[in-house]
Amino acid sequence: MMNIETTRGSAPQVDIDPFAREFLLDPYSHHEGLRDPGPVVWLTQYEIYAMARFEEVRSALLDHETFLSGRGVGLADFAKEKPWRPPSLLLEADPPLHERTRAIMQSVVSPASLKTLEPVWRSRAESLADELVKQGEFNAVSDLSEVFPMLVFPDAVGLMEEGRDNLLVYAATVFNAFGPQNEILEESLAAARDAAAWVANACKRENLSMGGWGMAVYEAADKGACSQEEAERLVRSLLSAGVDTTVNGIATTIYALTQFPEQWKRLRDNPRLVRRAVEESLRWDSTVQTFFRTTSRDVTIGGALIPEQSKVLLFLGAANRDPRKWDRPDIFDISRPTSGHVGFGAGIHQCLGQMIARLESQLILTALVDRCETITAAGPVxxxxxxxxxxxxxxxVTVSPSS
Structure with a gap:
């Protein structure tokens, strides 16, 4: 239950806990209680500010000079406490360091490199879809969304063959660590001890294949673009950015289409809408629900003063369903214009893996649309x-083959 009390400054106080298990499993039933009190609220549970409306969330993401990432994009403030691992040189860095490291990664994971890989990725998507359609019933997570990225992404990076499944465990823990030190994080850290060790080893130069994205980062270091130690951390950032968001993005798209079967029919009638379906899925149920920022100065938003050095929690998922921005926001509609959604963030810290996630999602969805007359839920999510x-x-899910 939401309780709006007296205000801290001019921000309404709200006692919702966004890291409670029941909130995390069903965030959308709580978002109205975060959006409606005002453009900025004070979360009493953690004594932090928060924003959940689209306009304010997107504006904060774009204003990287006021809303800093370098002090951590989780609850922990790196100016006051030691991070659980060396900070990401992309997600948890501000200019000028961020400009340099981002430029390296954009040259490595470029549209041209993805275009080269696309035929192979398409072929693997089609082969996987053929197998699943023959089965008739399958799990869209364990048989599809976790399988397809692992068929293409590790090879693109140039990772060693043995132990690749550790990527799934590791990435989930990275995102858990952006929250408080709760039971969910403790369980994740315990499960990921071996995975974290594998990732640390996999990012080393001697364990990467020639011609992959990982080795390309080290080759950039050889040319003076970064140090060898920075190269290792950049490869690590690539591993967390390119897996879990894609896995959950694919699963969410399939889930949306089972919940709105008329949209599957529309997609079957016009497969060119695949790109729109993926984008609407990113808006309708954002894989990344929240990120933190830290203010570099006093800033007033909607009449509420947020003091310098304040942690601010940005609710991307709530922003993407804000009725102030979107018509019928809870409806999944692939004809909807989704330009500007913050499913991958916005501004200079947009998700590094977004091009990878979009391409993988579009390829596997296209393969299924070409082969399946229907796709329906075969049990609860x-x-x-x-x-x-x-x-x-x-x-x-259950699928019926195209006639």
Whole structure:
């Protein structure tokens, strides 16, 4: 239950806990209680500010000079406490460091490199879709959304063959660590001890294949673009950015289409809408629900003063369903213009892996649309609590082949 009390400054106080398990499993039933009190609220549970309306969230993401990432995009303030791992040189860095490291990664994971890989990725998507359609019933998470990225992404990076499944465990823990030190994080850290060690080893130069994105980062270091130590951390950032968001993005798209079967029919009638379907899925149920920023100065938003050095929690998922921005926001509609959604963030810190996630999602969805007359839920969806992601653990579906 929401309780709006007296205000801290001019921000309404709200006692919703956005990291409670029941909130994480069903955030959308709580978002109205975060949006309606005002453009800025004070979360009493953690003594932090928060914004959940589209206009304010997107504006904060774009204003990287006021809303800093370098002090951590989670609850922890790196100016006051030691991070659980060396900070990301992309997600948790501000200019000028961020400009330099981002430029390196954009040259490595470029549209040209993805275009080169696309034929192979399409072929693997089609082969996987053929297998699943023959089965008739499958789990859209364990048989599809976790499988396809692992068929294409590790090879693109140039990762060693043995132990690749550790990527799934590691990425989930990274996103859990952006929240408080709660039971969910403790469980995740315990499960990820071996995975974290594998990732640390996989990012080393001697374990990467020639011709992959990982080795390309080290080659940039050889040319003086960054240090060898920075190269290792950049490869690590690529591993967390390119897996879990894609896995959950694919699963969410399939889930949306089972919940709105008329949209599947529309997609079958016009497969060119695949790109729109993926974008609407990113808006309708954002995989990344929240990120933090820290203010570099006093800033007033909607009449509420946020003091310098304040932690601010930005609710991307709530912004993407803000009725002030979107018509019928809870409806999944692939004809909807989604330009400007913040499913991958906005501004200079937009998700590094967004091009990868979009391409993988579009390829596997296209393969299914070409082969399936219908796709329906074969059982209830089961969620996995994560401090940052709205994750799907299980989604049984039934498909009928195209005639």
């Amino acid at each position: 089961r969620r996995r609590a994560n401090n940052t992601l709205h994750a799907i653990e299980s989604l049984p």
